[in-house]
Amino acid sequence: MDGVIHHPTRLTLVAFLSACDEAEFAAVRDGCQVSDSVLSKNASALEAAGYLNVRKGHVGKRPRTWLSLTPTGRQALAQHLAALQDLVDAARSAAGSVGA
Structure with missing residues (x-):
């Protein structure tokens, strides 16, 4: 599993x-239901890991x-999700062998 993700x-x-492809900060904040500061902190961690691009600009002024x-x-997300699925599969397999 990926410790960053x-x-x-x-x-x-x-x-x-x-x-x-890309989302505005406020849309991500609202979609993830977090505060500006929580989003900013976690976006910085993902950016430092090379997982996230941050683009700044202006709309009007x-x-x-x-x-x-x-x-x-x-790619990191896909690998992390695969690792989680492996855990689920292993747990189901173990549970199935206990019930047999």
């Missing part, structure tokens, strides 16, 4: 972003921030 807020953030997964981030 395993954190529940980061997993939620990466899962949200996996469904789109208002500053905006957009977030997107890197190819490395998408």
Whole structure:
């Protein structure tokens, strides 16, 4: 499992972003149901790991921030989900052998 993505807020953030090419900070914050500070902290951790791109710009005169997964981030999510599925499969297999 990936220790960076395993954190529940980061997993939620990466899962949200996996469904789109790029999303505005406020949309991600609302979709993940976290505060600005929680999103910012976790986005920074994902960016430091190379999993997230942060793009800053303006819409009119208002500053905006957009977030997107890197190819490395998408691959890390896929591998993490596969590892979780392996855990589920192993638990089901173990439970099945106990009940036999």
